[in-house]
Amino acid sequence: MFKILDKYILGPKMHYVLMEAPLIAKKAKAGQFVIVRVREQGERVPLTIADFDAKIGTITLVFQEAGKTTHLLAGMNKGDCLLDLLGPQGNPTEIINYGNAVVIGGGIGVAPIYPLARALKEKGNKVTSIIGYRSKDHIFWEDKMKAVSDRLIIATNDGSYGKKGFVTDMFKELAQGGEKVNIVFAIGPAVMMRAVAEMTRPLGIKTVVSLNSLMVCGMGMCGACRVEVGGKTRFTCMDGPDFDAHQVDFDLLMKRLDTYKNEECTCQK
Amino acid sequence: MIVAVEKITVPMRQQPAEERIKNFNEVPLGYNEQEALKEASRCMQCVKKPCVEGCPVRIDIPLFIKALREKDFQKAIDVIHDSDSLPCITGRVCPQEEQCQAVCVVKKMGEPISIGRLERFLADNDLENRKNKKAVTPDRSTRKNIKVAIVGSGPAGLTCAAELAKKGYDAVVFEGYHKLGGVLVYGIPEFRLPKAIVENEIDLLKDLGVKFVNNALIGRALTIEDLFKEGYQAIFVGAGAGLPNFMGIPGENLSGVYSANEFLTRVNLMKAYKFPEYDTPVKRGEYVAVIGGGNVAMDSARTALRLGAKHVYLIYRRSEKEMPAREEEVIRAREEGIDFRLLTNPLKYIGDEKGVVKQVECQKMELGEPDASGRRSPVPVKGSEFIIDVDEVIVAIGNTPNPIISRTTPGLKTKKRGEIEADEDGLTSIPGVFAGGDVVTGAATVITAMGAGRKSAAAIEKYLSEKK
Secondary structure, three states, rough: OEEEEEEEEOOOOOEEEEEHHHHHHHOOOOEEEEEEEEOOOOOOEEEEEEEEEEEOOOEEEEEEOOOOHHHHOOOOOOOOOOEEEEEEOOOOOOOOOOEEEEEEEEOHHHHHHHHHHHHHOOOOEEEEEEEEEEEHOOOOHHHHHHHOOOOEEEEEEEOOOOOEOHHHHHHHHHOOOOOOOOOOEEEOOHHHHHHHHHHHHOOOOOOOOOOOOOOOOOOOOOOOOOEEEEEEEEEHHHHEEEEEEEEEEEHHHHHHHOHHHHHHHHHHH | OOOOOOOOOOOOEOOHHHOOOOOOOOOOOOHHHHHHHHHHHHOOOOOOHHHHOOOOOOOOOHHHHHHHHOOOOOHHHHHHHHHHHHHHEEEEEEEHHHHHHOOOHHHHHOOOHHHHHHHHHHHHHHHHHOOOOOOOOOOHHHHOOOOEEEEEOOHHHHHHHHHHHHOEEOOOOOEEOOOOOHHHHHHHOOOOOOHHHHHHHHEEEEEEEEOEEEEOOEOOEEEEHHHHHHOOOEEEEOOOOOOOOOOOOOOOOEEEEEEHHHHHHHHHOOOHOOOOOOOOOOOOOOOEEOOOOOHHHHHHHHHHHHHHOEEEEEEEEOOOOOOOOOHHHHHHHHHHHOEEEOOOEEEEEOOOOOOOOEEEEEEEEEEEEEEHHHHHHHEEEEOOOOOOOOOEEOOOOEEEOHHHHHHHHHOEEEEOOOOOOOOOEEEEOOOOEEEEHHHHOOOOOOOHHHHHHHHHHHHHHHHHHOOO
């Protein structure tokens, strides 16, 4: 069984879960995910690993209530056990010394951005973190992000905290300042990642996104997670989840993400 | 001596087509004792025993039939268990008509002995008996205290583990999924292989002493190297199927276009047919096109029908003669009303503004010269394009071997399409690492995977005894 060691609310419909998972913690790297199943009738859902500690054998999951499983997970407490936990899945993010790296996280996407920023910093990159939230209530991990960033820019859509605007506005400002950026990593909703990609494309800045496609097996068998990158079909669980943002067909990704919209409503009733 | 042989096999009762398309229950109902005895009496007990040669795991078929005739069901099932650890499963899904029954001497005079049905009768009978009996704990004194890891709990892995456990090794099976059984639980539908049966067969392996670890994907949390470090003396890789094949035509990634792997996994493993009682959804198309002509295509088409489809097309580019599916599955699919569109090939899928599949454009084909597989290759008929309206497509044209082990094990040699390189006995390029089943051969049958698992178990025993 996979025990929940700690759990609390991070913000509106946003939760923090600390899991006992020594094997996963030992191997986990930035960019990887786990597959969870919460009950016998449950589905297999991918969640990004937001933090891991090999020494004490824990991994951290941060999620937003969206479908049935995350809803059920939100109702679980410290001491409860997940039925299944598989990982670490997917390829780790390629971490080298790029020079000047910008990481962009949107909403719940800030969680996986954290271990990425930390790993980049450890490799000697100059790390600028741009994190965006809907409003002040939604902000989490500001301190953690500050600790692993050379520079931290916080934005809220409504201006209730930090700067007012979207993460793309913040990046635009930065780019217009004439700063040479070597690489951009963006994790968040598909629309946000697409907006970042469109912004960095004309600037010729290499941009990596972590795709949140549909998934069932999460281990290179079923093909539910297929996406199109550079006109070719790729599988998020085996070939990703990181892909070259300028090659990703975001329109297709978003349409495929909507496949079970009606069923999601039925299931939550 | 002239022996009068009953030319016709005893038919097996089955659910009528109009009823079974409304449920997921098993279609063929199995022989009762009387039927089994009658069928067994047809066997000539010939000296040549070609059926044994025809069996990939070499069950002594005439011997078990003899015991069956004598109503010594225990002896009969023991004979089967000597060579086959999963007879409830093979009795149902083996293509006997191409193996043991294809070479049966009685076939020269009429219908061959229905060996698979007899096997199923004995295995089901045995399973039922065991439910009332306490499991026999394996004798610890004969244990060798040598650990062997088995990667994957599909037919290859289960067979290898069972054989090793019988020989006194500590067999530990690692499975990535939350359920055991591999393709037996995610791939083959309930109506062809009830999941309770798979579970029961696996319970028997647990009684033999086989240990199972779920949620353990070798190659990620633990690698082959880690397993050796943890004291495993040999490893068998039966990782099975990998990523599904697609044709590379436009529209394959529209919503509503599934690989058969995904569609069947949702329905079989995740029980999406019970949605919303179960949380995993699946599209329930009204007009469904299944692409392919193998067993997986038949399973997909018949599953779509049971999910409530009004019309299911089976689109296959060659003719029925070239179909790789088992004949009895083709017959059942036809009985159930699957619309076979043979010598037809999809060209593209057309979606609406939301990216949901709405149509498939097809092309008529004709048969030309034989290709590498020996089957006549399909050639497009110019100007024969036409459109079928659909709201769901299931692509069942095979899959590549599972890529995880080969991508995460340095020094493990693979072939062009990612198949792990292994010799006759399953030995790979790394000493102590054996492999078998679909991960070596690409998509094949349950019984060939079991045959490979069995061979590797023997080779592992040899390797370990020489290593000492």
